[in-house]
Amino acid sequence: MAETHKLELPVIDLSSPDRISTANSIRRACVEYGFFYLVNHGVEVELFGRVFGESRKFFSLPLEEKTKLARREHRGYSALYDENLNPSSSSKGDSKESFYVGPLEGETRNLNQWPSQEVLPSWRSTMELYYEKVMSSGKKLISLIALALNLDEDYFETLGALDAPAAFLRLLHYPGNVASSDEETYGASAHSDYGMITLLATDGVPGLQVCRDKTKHPWIWEEVPNKNGAFIVNIGDMMERWTNCLFRSTFHRVMSVGQERYSVAFFLDPNEDCLVKCLESCCSESCPPRFPPIRSGDYLTERIRHTYGSY
Numbered sequence: 001m002a003e004t005h006k007l008e009l010p011v012i013d014l015s016s017p018d019r020i021s022t023a024n025s026i027r028r029a030c031v032e033y034g035f036f037y038l039v040n041h042g043v044e045v046e047l048f049g050r051v052f053g054e055s056r057k058f059f060s061l062p063l064e065e066k067t068k069l070a071r072r073e074h075r076g077y078s079a080l081y082d083e084n085l086n087p088s089s090s091s092k093g094d095s096k097e098s099f100y101v102g103p104l105e106g107e108t109r110n111l112n113q114w115p116s117q118e119v120l121p122s123w124r125s126t127m128e129l130y131y132e133k134v135m136s137s138g139k140k141l142i143s144l145i146a147l148a149l150n151l152d153e154d155y156f157e158t159l160g161a162l163d164a165p166a167a168f169l170r171l172l173h174y175p176g177n178v179a180s181s182d183e184e185t186y187g188a189s190a191h192s193d194y195g196m197i198t199l200l201a202t203d204g205v206p207g208l209q210v211c212r213d214k215t216k217h218p219w220i221w222e223e224v225p226n227k228n229g230a231f232i233v234n235i236g237d238m239m240e241r242w243t244n245c246l247f248r249s250t251f252h253r254v255m256s257v258g259q260e261r262y263s264v265a266f267f268l269d270p271n272e273d274c275l276v277k278c279l280e281s282c283c284s285e286s287c288p289p290r291f292p293p294i295r296s297g298d299y300l301t302e303r304i305r306h307t308y309g310s311y
């Protein structure tokens, strides 16, 4: 792989007592990059270790064991090449396998699929704990994002966006040894995330790249190095729409570096019934709303259907 420039993303401290200055930094980061590192977020390094350990155990199971939990209702196992985020780039699909965990509360909680207790006894409790902890960091971050948008810090809460949020945990495994024939193989081909915000943890193996200006051709890709213990946070398309394109949902991809890689993404999306309407604080006479209001659930279902061919 040709040398790519390493991006120095802004670092946001979630526990800083100076919330106004933190909110200002978040605003700059979301306008300029759509990506930043989040530190002092409250999820312990030890828990990251356990989540990556359990993830490795699951993906090491025989394929027929994993296939018993094949993805249904956007929960469970999705095998290598199942997903093609960018159909125009490679016909084969992305060389990654993944596992989705959906909301742990509310009516849909029973749709989750779990590896059997006999095979992986600590798996479910580890993932549930991680889900809760990242959710709590994510909610704190969203109150700072509200401040960054010149809104009350509980704006999204009051709107109901954070009641039973449609948040999905996604464990990812890039085998790294997939023989690349004549076409380039992507771990994850170029895409932007669909939702509000994503909090990503990786095992430190490189490969994540962003394209800061998708309108400029040819696309220029820059590497996002891992930062130990930090989340890599990015803005999704729904948030871009909500902010009338003030915040960017930045294109990114994962290149295979010939090395196995694990990562864990947490897609924090609002309650399905939440209406996503361009925020007044992001609109003006010279910059009117660019999108009509849309129900969050309808928007996401449509996007997921487009990627997988079904929900």
Ligand SMILES: O=C(O)CCC(=O)C(=O)O
Pocket: 170, 172, 188, 193, 200, 202, 208, 252, 253, 254, 263, 264, 265
């Ligand atoms: O694995 C990574 O580093 C990124 C994964 C990603 O972009 C995604 O699942 O949306």
Ligand SMILES: [Fe+2]
Pocket: 191, 192, 193, 252
């Ligand atoms: Fe992504």
